[in-house]
Amino acid sequence: MTSCTMVKAVVSTPPHPLAGEMVPPTLFDRATFDLLVPLVFVYPAPTPSNEALKVGLSRAMAAYPHLAGRLAVDKRGRRCIHVNNMGALVIEDAMAVDLDSVVLVDAGVVADLGALYPILLTPEETTGAAVLQIQLTRYRCGGLVIGFAFHHKIMDGTALDGFLATWAMAVRQGRDFTAPSPFLDRGILTAVNPTTPVFDHGSIEFKGPTDAPARTCNRKTIKLSFTSEFMAELKARVGAPCTTFQCMLAHMWKKTTQDRGVKPDEFTQVRVAVNCRGRATPPVPSDLFGNMVLWAFPKLQARDVLSSSYGSVVCAIRDAVQGVDGDYIRSFLDFGAMADAEGQELTATAPATGTMCCPNLEVDSWLRFGYHKVDFGGGPPSPFLFPDIPAEGIMVLWPSLLDKGGVDVMIALAEEHVAPFQQICYLLL
Known part of the structure; x- marks a missing residue:
């Protein structure tokens, strides 16, 4: 140094x-x-x-x-x-x-x-x-x-x-x-004339002291690069209009569920980060500095994730994300006002470092961000990496800098799941 x-x-x-x-x-x-x-x-x-x-x-x-x-x-x-x-x-x-x-x-x-x-x-x-x-x-x-x-x-x-x-x-x-x-x-991120919250935010975004401790595991972070040709074929498999994020998440949900050997009748869900700036009523300025993310939770049995069409899994993802709307955000803020009035201490459900999400996932989409092309005067980075994903099952997506229309993915998996996952992740079945 x-x-x-x-x-x-x-x-x-x-x-x-x-x-x-x-x-x-x-x-x-x-x-x-x-x-x-x-x-x-x-x-x-x-x-x-x-x-x-x-x-x-x-x-x-x-x-x-x-x-x-x-x-x-x-x-x-x-x-x-x-x-x-x-x-x-x-x-x-x-x-x-x-x-x-x-x-x-x-x-x-x-x-x-x-x-x-x-x-x-x-x-x-x-x-x-x-x-x-x-x-x-x-x-x-x-x-x-x-x-x-x-x-x-x-x-x-x-x-x-x-x-x-x-x-x-x-x-x-x-x-x-x-x-x-x-x-x-x-x-601006406070409740106006708060009322009783409509949703159970005390068990969605926050948790109680009696919640079971999270499991831990040894994890490794892997980097995947999906070509523009792969993405075009993936979208064709969906069979209906969809976003790059929706079809990529559907694919990763299928492959991680297969790789982890989740029991057919076991439920698996994805914690999907949703930017709430444009979803609030009224909308919040897009350049608000701070945090304004909540999460959607598409949830299916493992057998349905694996056997359903890509289009069906995309629909489950889309429906869950659409539920994070102005009413949900208002309920979240009302919950905060009620918790403060009652002197409640809130503990976030965000996974702690070193914990294991399996059989679930968490995804952050950086597809609309410019991290991968931050240019200080000599050109964009080559490469850009998220080197230490904090918990197993968390993944991030961003656009490929080398292949327009391609997508790069980084995901943390348990060590024993890495090699089998690498063998199947590029297969469209």
């Missing part, structure tokens, strides 16, 4: 309205994962200097002041975001080898890349630590690996997409950069 510094956001005049504030968590923040999420961006030469990346980061964070803050504890004992501009942690390292010598993915299995991003802290350790942590690793050939870790309690995938685009733009444009003005008013 050559250096370790805190990069602070550029201070404006007058100061940002949130400067010094203790921002309470929204109900969406409380429902999401309590962890640092690592991403790895690999850039061959030429690449911008570390100084240019840090200056651009400082300018970008000025528009997203939460990212220069810290998780803290308020007077009620609840964690909040202290917008104190303590800065993002930036680690700078250099390796006396060429980038080509680094093994990132071996036989489809993502290598241990922990040396390329900051150490992931436990939930207890994150209070007072930087919520944005970045490692810049330089190679002899001029290549660069950016290890990027952000705390999920601060922002979701949509917000991250906006920030990464802003940081890249700040680096490319230098002094000509003009910071955007994302929507920062999290107060």
Whole structure:
């Protein structure tokens, strides 16, 4: 390690309205994962200097002041975001080898890349630590690996997409950069004239103290690349209009159910992340910075997942996602207001690090995000990876950069399921 510094956001005049504030968590923040999420961006030469990346980061964070803050504890004992501009942690390292010598993915299995991003802290350790942590690793050939870790309690995938685009733009444009003005008013994510919630959010997004402990397993993360030809054939198998996400999830649900040997009469469900910004009534600005994700839960018996047509499985997925509508979001916020009034402590059902979702799955679609093409001036990453998926059964999807219409998938599976899954995952039956 050559250096370790805190990069602070550029201070404006007058100061940002949130400067010094203790921002309470929204109900969406409380429902999401309590962890640092690592991403790895690999850039061959030429690449911008570390100084240019840090200056651009400082300018970008000025528009997203939460990212220069810290998780803290308020007077009620609840964690909040202290917008104190303590800065993002930036680690700078250099390796006396060429980038080509680094093994990132071996036989489809993502290598241990922990040396390329900051150490992931436990939930207890994150209070007072930087919520944005970045490692810049330089190679002899001029290549660069950016290890990027952000705390999920601060922002979701949509917000991250906006920030990464802003940081890249700040680096490319230098002094000509003009910071955007994302929507920062999290107060909009509270119940208005709350009533009794319609849905049982106390067992959907949150859980009680009597819930059984989650199972754990040794897991590996694998990377799959589905070609545009495969995707065209997959959509043809559905036999009706569908999205890339719907047909890809239907395929992965079938293959993981087969691979895991789930009993025919056992139920399996998928926890599908749904961006609620455009689904709320009225809609919330698309550039809202923070968390605004809930989950749909398509559920079928294993025999139906395996024997039903692709079209039938797609319908189950589509119907479940459509249920996350304005009424459901309103009920969720009403539940939060009721829980606060009663002094309830809420524990999210999001899977904890190291746990096992089997026979279930969780999926996050990054198909509409630009993570895979974040360009700091020398072109997009080659490759982009999610190196440490926190729990078995979680998968993410994003567009292939090399094959327009293709899809890349990363999924964490139990070690014993990896090799059999790799043998069947590209088969359309």
